[in-house]
Amino acid sequence: MTLTRVLTSKWTKVAVFAIGLLPLASLGWKELHGELTANPIEFITHATGDWTIRFLIITLAITPLRKITRVPQFIRFRRMLGLFAFFYACLHFTTYIGLDKFFNLSEIWKDVQKRRFITVGFAAFVLMIPLALTSTAGAIRRLGGKRWQALHRLVYVSAVLGVIHYYWLVKSDVRKPLQYAWMVGLLLLFRLGAWIIGRGKSSGSTSNSSTALPVTAESG
Amino acid sequence: MLTRKAPELTYSDVTPKDVYLNRRKFLMGIAGAAVTGAAVIAYKKFARAVSLPAGPNTLASKLTGVIQGPYSTDEKPNTLNDVTHYNNFYEFGTGKEDPAQNAQKFVTSPWAVSVEGEVSKPRKFSMAEIMKLAPLEQRIYRHRCVEAWSIVVPWIGFPLSVLINLVQPTSRAKYVAFESYYDVRQMPLGPDAGISLPYAEGLRLDEAMNPLALLTVGMYDQTLANQDGAPVRIVVPWKYGFKSAKSLVKIKVVDSQPATTWNEANAQEYGFYSNVNPNVDHPRWSQATERRLGEFRKRSTLMFNGYGDQVASLYNGMDLKKYY
Numbered sequence: 001m002t003l004t005r006v007l008t009s010k011w012t013k014v015a016v017f018a019i020g021l022l023p024l025a026s027l028g029w030k031e032l033h034g035e036l037t038a039n040p041i042e043f044i045t046h047a048t049g050d051w052t053i054r055f056l057i058i059t060l061a062i063t064p065l066r067k068i069t070r071v072p073q074f075i076r077f078r079r080m081l082g083l084f085a086f087f088y089a090c091l092h093f094t095t096y097i098g099l100d101k102f103f104n105l106s107e108i109w110k111d112v113q114k115r116r117f118i119t120v121g122f123a124a125f126v127l128m129i130p131l132a133l134t135s136t137a138g139a140i141r142r143l144g145g146k147r148w149q150a151l152h153r154l155v156y157v158s159a160v161l162g163v164i165h166y167y168w169l170v171k172s173d174v175r176k177p178l179q180y181a182w183m184v185g186l187l188l189l190f191r192l193g194a195w196i197i198g199r200g201k202s203s204g205s206t207s208n209s210s211t212a213l214p215v216t217a218e219s220g
Numbered sequence: 221m222l223t224r225k226a227p228e229l230t231y232s233d234v235t236p237k238d239v240y241l242n243r244r245k246f247l248m249g250i251a252g253a254a255v256t257g258a259a260v261i262a263y264k265k266f267a268r269a270v271s272l273p274a275g276p277n278t279l280a281s282k283l284t285g286v287i288q289g290p291y292s293t294d295e296k297p298n299t300l301n302d303v304t305h306y307n308n309f310y311e312f313g314t315g316k317e318d319p320a321q322n323a324q325k326f327v328t329s330p331w332a333v334s335v336e337g338e339v340s341k342p343r344k345f346s347m348a349e350i351m352k353l354a355p356l357e358q359r360i361y362r363h364r365c366v367e368a369w370s371i372v373v374p375w376i377g378f379p380l381s382v383l384i385n386l387v388q389p390t391s392r393a394k395y396v397a398f399e400s401y402y403d404v405r406q407m408p409l410g411p412d413a414g415i416s417l418p419y420a421e422g423l424r425l426d427e428a429m430n431p432l433a434l435l436t437v438g439m440y441d442q443t444l445a446n447q448d449g450a451p452v453r454i455v456v457p458w459k460y461g462f463k464s465a466k467s468l469v470k471i472k473v474v475d476s477q478p479a480t481t482w483n484e485a486n487a488q489e490y491g492f493y494s495n496v497n498p499n500v501d502h503p504r505w506s507q508a509t510e511r512r513l514g515e516f517r518k519r520s521t522l523m524f525n526g527y528g529d530q531v532a533s534l535y536n537g538m539d540l541k542k543y544y
Binding site: 037172173 | 369505513
């Protein structure tokens, strides 16, 4: 099947990788052309934050996409996309601590404790660290698939906290954070649905496997 | 039903070995990209020329006969381009660059400002009349946004007190309410702003009469750019920027504290007074420092935005933590 061939081609991975770098490239381009507005640091902070949430959403969309289309090869991109979410989260966090706070650790710690939007944003970021660290095949092997998977469900928490972080940050126009909230909500609902259906299946309540819904008990 | 358990499927099952071995390259690519990005930013920081010519500002026209007014700072003004392309004017969109884009066709002529309320001589002033009420002065003011960025702007106008004196406030006059123009046909993004419009602001009468409070008709030798509140606005430099209402259509002298837009939207975050105060944080961010547009490091925010000599006495005996 052509789709499968495209998805398993190593060039597709290269292409996805290149696409993942485009937001960063765009920032570099805009910086060189003086298009980062009069407040470049704020612009960079917002852009990298936006792309963190977007990559989290794209990553969370892989499993539903794979199940709905029944094309398992989509999973080849999940790790890379998740790492891109982490990458942009790192840039976002670095911009904040470096360019916004100038590495003033006591200021940063005060912020984290005092300002709830920073508290949840910080938590979302911290929760992504173990996921990035255990993103290797070796880590999956060492942890064992089940435990690895349980750990990586933390990404749900990160995504939810990320959206709350954004929602609490804006002054009055909440349309964009609400759009993200919808997307994350739908993607999590899909998993809930899959889990409920899967549970029903595994308790032996159904027998009709030929018309199986495009979901499985597997989560991810 | 296929109920495959994920643990049986590891990456090595679906990923050819040569591809996942490429992860090292991937990570190095990311590191390289980060370094490049940082280098680009650092390069620009040092190479930062005052960028870009001023954007098209065809509607603004040159103001002549402007005299130098008092209270100007000797700090370096921001570029016209920065001031006109990074600001808030929620009627034209909530992004910082939206007003520049969406206010271009804003029709500001003919224009009149109704001055009414607790006054003996209520009156409507046409724009032409306003321009002739007093000599136009240039005042270079610091402007501190509640969002912790700041600019320095050479405004052109005259003291608001000139206008208020003309209509003769009565003895019941205690506050002044300002109302901005709002027409959804001209401002289609207004309903999405998340704040109630028309935009309403207010000052205590003695604040409005303070010589710093400027009825503003121009900036940088020109009439006001549409996105900066054309054709007439107030500038109250010791308060956060949102207190300086734009595109005024009504100034009403009243006997009690008027409702104001941001205060109604979120009273905990935006007080009626909203004096620039480094010691009272916005609930979500510190107000102790600010980023002057065009500067890399943040600078300390000054009490009353540095205008304490002129305005501190207005607040004698007031708890500014309570009346933030």
